[in-house]
Amino acid sequence: MGFWQRVSQLDRRWIYLAVALAVIFPLLVPMKMKLGITPEARQLYEAIETLPDSSVVMLTFDYYPSTVAETRPMSIAALHQMFRKNLKVITMTTIPLGGPSMADRTMKLMGDLYHKTYGVDYVNLGYKANYTAVLLGMGSSIESIYPSDQYGTPLANLPLMQTVKNYDQISFIFIVADNGIVDNWISIVNAQFSTPMGAGVTAVMAPKFYSYVQAKQMTGLLGGMKGAAEYEMLVNKPAMALIGMDSQSLAHLLIIGFVIAGNVAYFATRKKKESKG
Amino acid sequence: MKTKLPIAIAFLSGLAMVAVFILNPEKVGDMEGELLQWTTVIGGFTLLLGVVSIVRVNWRPVVRRETGWFNNAALLLSVAVMAIPSVLPVSWSPLFGTDGGSMYDWFFINLSAPMMATMFAMLAFYVASAAFRAFRARSAEATLLLLTATVVMLWRVPVGEGLFVAIHSKLPNLINTYVMGGVNVAVQRGIIIGAALGAAATSLRIMLGIERTYMGKT
Amino acid sequence: MEILGLWLAGFFTLSLFSFLYKDNPFYGLAEHVFAGLSAGYEVGLVYHSVILQQLVDPISQHWVNAAAGDHPGFHIMKIGFLLFAGALGVLMFARFFPKASWISRYPLAFVMGNTAGIYLMSELHGRLIPQIAGTFVNLLNPLNLIIFFGVLTTLIYFYFSKEHTGVLGGSARVGIWFIMIAFGAHFGYTVMGRISLLIGQVQFILIDWLKLVKPG
Numbered sequence: 171m172g173f174w175q176r177v178s179q180l181d182r183r184w185i186y187l188a189v190a191l192a193v194i195f196p197l198l199v200p201m202k203m204k205l206g207i208t209p210e211a212r213q214l215y216e217a218i219e220t221l222p223d224s225s226v227v228m229l230t231f232d233y234y235p236s237t238v239a240e241t242r243p244m245s246i247a248a249l250h251q252m253f254r255k256n257l258k259v260i261t262m263t264t265i266p267l268g269g270p271s272m273a274d275r276t277m278k279l280m281g282d283l284y285h286k287t288y289g290v291d292y293v294n295l296g297y298k299a300n301y302t303a304v305l306l307g308m309g310s311s312i313e314s315i316y317p318s319d320q321y322g323t324p325l326a327n328l329p330l331m332q333t334v335k336n337y338d339q340i341s342f343i344f345i346v347a348d349n350g351i352v353d354n355w356i357s358i359v360n361a362q363f364s365t366p367m368g369a370g371v372t373a374v375m376a377p378k379f380y381s382y383v384q385a386k387q388m389t390g391l392l393g394g395m396k397g398a399a400e401y402e403m404l405v406n407k408p409a410m411a412l413i414g415m416d417s418q419s420l421a422h423l424l425i426i427g428f429v430i431a432g433n434v435a436y437f438a439t440r441k442k443k444e445s446k447g
Numbered sequence: 448m449k450t451k452l453p454i455a456i457a458f459l460s461g462l463a464m465v466a467v468f469i470l471n472p473e474k475v476g477d478m479e480g481e482l483l484q485w486t487t488v489i490g491g492f493t494l495l496l497g498v499v500s501i502v503r504v505n506w507r508p509v510v511r512r513e514t515g516w517f518n519n520a521a522l523l524l525s526v527a528v529m530a531i532p533s534v535l536p537v538s539w540s541p542l543f544g545t546d547g548g549s550m551y552d553w554f555f556i557n558l559s560a561p562m563m564a565t566m567f568a569m570l571a572f573y574v575a576s577a578a579f580r581a582f583r584a585r586s587a588e589a590t591l592l593l594l595t596a597t598v599v600m601l602w603r604v605p606v607g608e609g610l611f612v613a614i615h616s617k618l619p620n621l622i623n624t625y626v627m628g629g630v631n632v633a634v635q636r637g638i639i640i641g642a643a644l645g646a647a648a649t650s651l652r653i654m655l656g657i658e659r660t661y662m663g664k665t
Numbered sequence: 666m667e668i669l670g671l672w673l674a675g676f677f678t679l680s681l682f683s684f685l686y687k688d689n690p691f692y693g694l695a696e697h698v699f700a701g702l703s704a705g706y707e708v709g710l711v712y713h714s715v716i717l718q719q720l721v722d723p724i725s726q727h728w729v730n731a732a733a734g735d736h737p738g739f740h741i742m743k744i745g746f747l748l749f750a751g752a753l754g755v756l757m758f759a760r761f762f763p764k765a766s767w768i769s770r771y772p773l774a775f776v777m778g779n780t781a782g783i784y785l786m787s788e789l790h791g792r793l794i795p796q797i798a799g800t801f802v803n804l805l806n807p808l809n810l811i812i813f814f815g816v817l818t819t820l821i822y823f824y825f826s827k828e829h830t831g832v833l834g835g836s837a838r839v840g841i842w843f844i845m846i847a848f849g850a851h852f853g854y855t856v857m858g859r860i861s862l863l864i865g866q867v868q869f870i871l872i873d874w875l876k877l878v879k880p881g
Contacts (some may be wrong), residue, residue: 180579182576182579182580183685183686185572185575185576185579186572186575186576186685188575189571189572189575189860189863190572190867193571193863193864193867194867194871197867197868197871197872197878198871198877198878203606203609204605204608204771205605205608205679206608206612206619208623209620209623209798210623211785224544231532235559235560235561235563235564236563236564236566236567236862237564237567237862238560238564238865239568239861239862239864239865239866239868240858240861240862240865246562249546252459266494266707267563267703267706267707268555268559268560268563268706270545270710270714270760271552271555271556271560272560274546274547274552274661275556278547292479296714296718297710297714298487298490298491298714298715298719299487299488299489299491299493299711299714299715300486300489300490300776300780301489301780302486302780303483303484303486303487303490303780303783304466304783304786306479306482306483306783307479307480307483307487310479310480311480314483314484315479315480315483315484315487316718316724317719317723318722320714321546322713322717322718322722324722326724344581350519353792354787356791356792357643357787357788357790357791357792358783358791360791361787361791361792361795362468362787362790362791363450363792371863372858373603373854373855373857373858373861374854374855374858374859376453376854377627377631377847377850377851377854378630378638378639379636380627380631380635380636381572381632381635381636381639381796381799383628384628384636384799384812385636385795385798385799386799387795387799393854394603394854394857394858394861395857395861395864396603396604396857404748409601409880410865410868410880413868413880414864414868415604415605416605416861416867417860417864417867418603418604418607418857418861418864419604419605419607421604421605421860421863421864422600422601422604422606422607422856422857422860423606423607423857425574425575425578425600425860426577426597426600426601427563428575428578428579428745428834429578429579429582429593429596429597431579432578432579432580432581432582432583433582433583433584433593436583449767449770450770452771453770453771453773453774454774455776455809456771456774456778457774457777457778457781458729458778459778460774460775460776460778460779460782461778461779461781461782461785462780462782463779464778464779464781464782464783464785464786465785465786466784468786473718474770476848481746481830482779483779484719484746484750485746485749485750485753485792486751486776486779486780486869487715487719487828488715488719488720488750488751488753488754489750489753489754489757489772489776491711491715491716491719491752491754491774492711492715492754492755492757492758493757493776494707494710494711495707495708495711495758496757496758496760497704497705498705498707498708498709499710499758499761500711501700501701501704502704503761504877506717510776513870514695517694518693518694518696518697519697519703521694521697521698522698522701523701524701525698525699525701525702525704525705526701526702526704526705526708527705529701529702529704529705529706529708529709530704530708530709531710532703533705533709533713534708534709534712535709536739537838544713545709545710545713549760551706551709552811553666553670554702554705555702555706556670557669557670557671557674558670558673558674558677558698558699558702558851559699559702559703559780561677561678561707561866561869562677562678562681562695562698562702563703564862564865564866564869565677565678565681565682565866566681566699567859567862568682568862568863568865568866568867569681569684569685570859570862571859571860571862571863572685572863573859574856574859574860575853578856580840581841586804586851588841588842588845589845590741591842591845591849592845592848592849593847593849593851594849594855595845595846595849595853596849596850596852596856597846597849597853598853599849599852599853599854600853600856600857602853603857604852604855624808625808625811626846627850628808628851629808629811629812629815630815630843630846630847630850631846631847631850632812632815633811633812633813633814633815633816633819633843633847634815634816634819634846634847635847636796636799636800636812636815636816636819636843637815637816637819637820637823638819638823639792639796640792640793640796640797640816640820641820641823642792643788643789643792643793643796644788644793646784647784647785647788647789647793648790649781649784649827650700650780650781650782650784650785650788651781651785652782653777653781654782654785656777657872661773661774662770662773662774663766
């Protein structure tokens, strides 16, 4: 069997091992490569940065635990910026599996870090089913959809929610999502209530939402772990996303190598087959 | 009764939402809020359907001691340890309920979330294997696709970005502007336009009773 | 308890990864435990966010207000609406009884109709029109011109009601080139996304669990 034929029939477990090593190695031996910031990330950062202090923003936890590697760093970086600016933060989630728990943990972590008071500086609305009804319903009255917050406290008993009745009192919506819910935020909330919004999404979703940024339906976009790393740099709080970019670099080079090797092996073996008969 | 009434309900509830969009929200606000609240309540109960279904499906193999019944029993036990403590009053014990520190929260953070993340992490290996075995530049179009993918994969990581900057300082910006913000926007927009038209058409079909697959056998 | 949790998380993580080598009983167990925990999670979520927070607590509050004589008619009406919503939700379970499954069509039809009505307007008003408007902007700008032609040729490519010949065929071919570039970009992003998720789990194993690497 020729060399390229052996290459084309390589056991997939060697490929898996190579990928694992490409991801592990930079974590053990960091390379700390320089990272550029895209205009879309900077646009989103500036949109929050230019809000007057004590403005009310909504931060959504519209992602499953399966994509926390990409999305949780975005939420944390966003909260660093929001709490530093003393913005009031209302959070909610449209994800039934894990969304409320992740929102709860992240908000408590960041709230304690910045010595924020629950009910005054931030409120966690939690989850309600049927996201189209939730998004539309909050336009007329948040209380009609969320009679109480995630912990069962009536909204009327929370100082922050006494001044926030619907989207009119919310200055910006920062969506962090790993699914197509961003389409609904845009088509229902931005279109009908004109609430400005921006999004941090997983890399798989990101290419689609460039259209919304171009059409000015969205202000800024973060895409995947790189987007999260960019935002960490912008808020000057380097963390897990930035650490992961070295592994990302090596893994991408490996994948490109696999594509090239696979194609070379394919064409080499095809040529041999054609010349034989 | 069994078919005509649901169709009428679908039409009227859809019409109500269209009316809400067109009419003054101050006049219809209360009605809208009430209807949307019903929708969220029904949606919540719908989530439980899956739970009942999974318990029914896994109960039988355990009772009949079919092959692999141990795994089915583990599933049922997992449902129980998550569900039962979560519905008991917090006043009985801080382990009950769903707040931080409860069994519900502990099992989610330490078991459910990492496993969910791992399931998706495995896709990285599959995409690498697919890249090696399946992505072939068999035609000019496929070659263009692979070349663009290579450029974007390099552009999105520091090492590739550094390489592009070394070629020309504005190259990463040009890729962002003309590939992502130009060609990509154009194609995605075409797809969005098509999808929006399709979604609107399907919504109209549901409201008019032409699309009835959600009712099952009629 | 935290250490036990970390080690359980690590054990199940490696159990799932073991499938990459070969299917094995550890993977099977982890798979079933994961499915069970996910189902159990929904029970707690629905009980608290729907049954307690949207039904029981508001009904209790309205009852107290009605009993106190504060607009009793209004509060009784609200209680009626909430009980009706709860009843509709319970009717969904009729699906599990073959002879009575038709009853579940009522709440389902209500939700489907409601959602369809919202989508009908939001898709046209919120997506279609703004996206078309975003295409017709300052066509003297080369970038906007690329977008304009790209959208046009992409839509022409996906129009299958007429044979792709002549001008239509030529435009569709241009559309294919645009689509290949966009899908190539999408593929690049997808690879990035998948690798990122693996990086996250490797970070958990090396940093959080085994503490072989210090963060930062």
